[in-house]
Amino acid sequence: MSSVLEPARDPGPVTAEAPSNIAFIKYWGARDLKGPVPFNRSLSMTLDACRSICSASPLADGEDDEIVWLEEPGDGGSGAAAEAPPAFVERTRRHLDRLREWSRHTAAPYTGGFRIATGNTFPAAAGIASSASGFTALTLAVTAAMGFDLPPRTLSALSRSSGSGSAARSAYGGYVEWPDGDDNSAVQVLDEDAWQLCDVVAVVETGAKKVSSRDGHQLAVSSPYFAPRLAALEERLEQVRLALRERDFEALGPAVEEEGIDLHLIAMSSRPPVYYWTPGTIEVLAAVRDLRADGVAAYATMDAGANVHVICQPADEARVAERLVALGSVERVLRDRTGGPPAWRRGAGL
Ligand code: PMV
Numbered sequence: 001m002s003s004v005l006e007p008a009r010d011p012g013p014v015t016a017e018a019p020s021n022i023a024f025i026k027y028w029g030a031r032d033l034k035g036p037v038p039f040n041r042s043l044s045m046t047l048d049a050c051r052s053i054c055s056a057s058p059l060a061d062g063e064d065d066e067i068v069w070l071e072e073p074g075d076g077g078s079g080a081a082a083e084a085p086p087a088f089v090e091r092t093r094r095h096l097d098r099l100r101e102w103s104r105h106t107a108a109p110y111t112g113g114f115r116i117a118t119g120n121t122f123p124a125a126a127g128i129a130s131s132a133s134g135f136t137a138l139t140l141a142v143t144a145a146m147g148f149d150l151p152p153r154t155l156s157a158l159s160r161s162s163g164s165g166s167a168a169r170s171a172y173g174g175y176v177e178w179p180d181g182d183d184n185s186a187v188q189v190l191d192e193d194a195w196q197l198c199d200v201v202a203v204v205e206t207g208a209k210k211v212s213s214r215d216g217h218q219l220a221v222s223s224p225y226f227a228p229r230l231a232a233l234e235e236r237l238e239q240v241r242l243a244l245r246e247r248d249f250e251a252l253g254p255a256v257e258e259e260g261i262d263l264h265l266i267a268m269s270s271r272p273p274v275y276y277w278t279p280g281t282i283e284v285l286a287a288v289r290d291l292r293a294d295g296v297a298a299y300a301t302m303d304a305g306a307n308v309h310v311i312c313q314p315a316d317e318a319r320v321a322e323r324l325v326a327l328g329s330v331e332r333v334l335r336d337r338t339g340g341p342p343a344w345r346r347g348a349g350l
Contacts, residue, residue, distance in 0.1 A: 006108070007148050011110065014346060018133045018170050019136075019342065020050040020122070022199050023169075023301070024044060024240050026303075028267075039180065042165075043176065046341070049339070052121075055347075056114045065114055068116065069085070099139065120133065132164055136155065137342065139159040156178075156185035165178070168185060171342065173339055175189045176189065194247075196338050200317060200321050200333060201333065202327070204330055219272070220270060256301050284308040287327055296312070299311050
């Protein structure tokens with residue numbers, strides 16, 4: 001029996017949406033940046049409001065790919081076309097080539113170009129993983145426009161081949177684990193309806209970060225604390241898995257906050273050191289501790305940036321947001337929660 005993937009329909013224009021995610025156990029440090037192959041398993045919560053939207057329209061044979069960047073498309077955003085940053089265009093073009101190459105191993109190789117229009121529902125550089133949602137939306141839109149209906153495992157592996165490891169986790173809703181080693185697709189551990197949590201993002205910095213996560217992944221192994229981190233991580237991961245299974249927020253929160261700090265401990269002790277935190281980060285971390293002292297169960301985590309994701313339960317969301325928005329260094333607060341999987345529809349209208 002042949003295992004060659006068959007298309008489900010003829011090529012045609014498609015619009016896809018994919019969620020971002022916030023890691024509870026971080027992917028930090030790559031054995032190989034090309035895969036990428038991580039040193040450790042990671043586990044994240046899929047977000048709902050923070051999404052990327054991408055339309056892909058097949059072009060006539062011989063026409064070159066065309067890439068358009070949109071300012072915050074969808075409800076509430078302007079959706080206006082803006083100048084796409086050159087590095088973004090370059091990464092997008094490379095991924096389109098990768099997807100055409102992938103299609104050569106299917107029953108319907110696709111050699112033509114695409115018109116791509118894409119953007120995020122959240123402001124750029126808000127400390128939300130836009131590469132995870134962006135590459136997942138691009139991968140889903142392009143493969144669906146080629147005529148394929150990918151199973152999530154394949155979407156996960158293909159999205160990750162963009163070089164954004166966290167994109168492996170945006171192929172599913174709910175809570176998602178990406179194994180280490182050569183296992184290149186993530187798996188869902190709990191769906192979004194099983195447990196709804198909130199992510200209140202305190203934005204203290206809107207400029208682009210000075211050191212990319214790619215460079216951070218490369219430097220991580222130079223930290224003298226990297227090996228002890230890996231040795232301790234399996235136990236923390238198990239604590240997070242168990243807390244998710246038992247919907248035990250008081251067990252989940254401390255593990256998530258400890259892990260968020262750990263990533264930055266590794267970054268700051270890398271050689272050369274990488275500092276993502278700003279005084280605003282410290283102010284938010286102190287406010288989160290104050291909230292807990294006042295009896296509000298709220299726990300902080302940060303990706304490779306200064307902004308702070310405060311994880312809490314729905315009943316506490318308003319109180320957490322109110323406290324954070326009042327801080328001098330907080331420019332704005334984004335309120336998000338556990339979200340569902342990516343989706344696509346026919347047509348190119350965003
Ligand atoms: O997917 P990348 O290469 O941008 O790396 C993601 C790194 C973190 O966001 C800091 C952690 C994670 O697991 O999402």
